[in-house]
Amino acid sequence: MNGDDRRTVAVASFAHGLVHTYELTIPLLIPLWMSTFSADAATIGVVVTVGYGLFGVGALPSGILADRYDTRTLIAASAVGMGAGFGLLAFAPNLLVLTVGLLLWGGAASIYHPTGLSLLSRTVSERGRGLAVHGVAGNLGTAMGPLAVSVLLADLYWRYVAALLVVPGVLIGALTLVVHTDPTGREEVEREDGFRTDLSMASFLSSSKRLFERGFYVIFLLVVLEGLFYRGVLTFLPDVFETAAGSGAVFSGLLRDMSGYLYSGLLLVGVVGQYVGGWLVDRTDPVRGLILVFLCLAAVSTAFATVAADGSWSLVPLSVLLGVFLFGEQPLMQATVADHSSSDTRGLSYGYTYAGVFGIGALGATLAGYVLTRASVASLFAVLATVAVAAAVVSAYLRGRHDGSANTSVSLFNN
Template identity: 25%
Template structure:
């Protein structure tokens, strides 16, 4: 996930800057991997504890909800206790959450553990990205891109690793090993040079008169896009298992989706700069709906082949919407606009799986995934309504 950039300053020591980028990238990969690791574990927990779809979706929602609710406060807390200290503590907390999940004896323990881990992950985006930006100053554009890409690598690596581990050992032991990786990452934060503090200044950018008032609609489009993505990912393992997929196959499927998503962020950002926001979002959301429906109708092997393309469409819209936030930010308060936008987007990612879970309890995974596709379809009229509020780009 992309994040707003703080004021940039040049750093005279490139070695320290590179070390900052390496540690921030490592931590980003870990936290994003933790966030999407849950999808691989849902079928295991359903079998182990006899949980309904709505309870399974609640587990995912609690993680995302605690991460969304604390993302803005964590940035303020970093000013008091120090960014590096808070980043290490947050990473430690996220790892302990998964360790406690391995000790859980039911839904209540899992809920508490995942809420704890999500709270720990809330510190990563605002703090690590700010550290990279300050370290590289005017040269931060490339390093920030590397930092963002590292998160997608984590999304592909950790679910795949966990799906392999659970074939070799009990799932609880696998989670403890995954938690141990988090503890090592928390310790590695000590290698990051101390993040220098400075006054945060709003990024001023002129806003076209036509664009005023479009920011809430942009947030709504982002929320619906995220809700559709979370709904698809929540029911993907159950769709694959209904066609005979094993746990390693499910893990590989998620890796394929996330690798496709990483490419989608890059490709659709480039496409948006050439086709414009409206046409690009109409394209990506339309393709998302078509690919979800097609994947539901295909046998296992063709569906697996299609998943990287699904990942491109699922994640592509987010990069286009992110680049539009400064254009529609109220009163040129771009930093505050980013905070509101991503809090809303992550919050939608927390609530949507719960609603889809209720639909899944009523009609099974197919109904839940159909609801996710319908949600993506709802973005199309909103994008058309937003079109007059955007400047020509």
């Protein structure tokens, strides 16, 4: 890569890591919010769903913005907006202001993925290498950001930590604007057949209709189930670990103090899962891999339901397995979306994917909060196991549907 490419990849990578740092720091703050605002899990679950939901649903309009406006400016606005959202969280006197802060974060965060991927795909000459570095940065933000926050929370009040998180958003926003990158190709949005993309609402509706007529509704159902499981399991996981630590003599004391680090460690081993998932994409049918991974997630969730109430140390290896399978599923899903969408609707298919996983999937936070309030940790993981089994069934249906009409599918998805 030349100098401009390296700078472009660096700018996008820093912003990508920041998005996931903020996203997965929120679960660490949830137990503290419940205590500060005297709120139960069901109430906090609804509040968090609002922010996470906008993070996903906003991906579709953000994709349209990325095709019309300077992407560096949009990335800068995203970074600063996310920092401002956490600044509002730091000073929130009540749940209403906390909700507004999460909305500000979610709206700003929703800008990044369509915009950052658009910037890289249009301007970096070695696109594959650029996307790989970008993905690694996201994984590092997912793992190392919450770990750093866990360390800070051990010594600082949560409001101070939230205020400190304003700083990286402002710095990365400023860095994005001042670092020179080559803007070539950003102004013209081209189809693969060489014609300029029509960004009208009529074109959007027409492309959406064409996408779903080709069977994308099955994929969309699958990514929604993925999102429900992902958000349902991660949102209250630090609180789940604390609850488990207090429920049994085996898992108490030292391990209770380590609950935040256990959550961060789960995210860290997710990097390994991402690598393994990518390795499987190149060696097997991605849908077959999805069936296997969702069944494994169902098994791990069932095991969690069995041992969580006893506060057993077996939660540690189970957390490792959960991290590997949870994040190992993502490359398989991304490959599946690409395999089951045509070239002229590829970008739109990923827009719907993000809206399904992070938008509708945000309801997993509400679901988890409700179950934890009305029932128990074991009940939550039993529900999550059911969601994972449903995803495995839909994956099996997708594979059978594709195998049963292979010739037709080839003609449809390659035209």
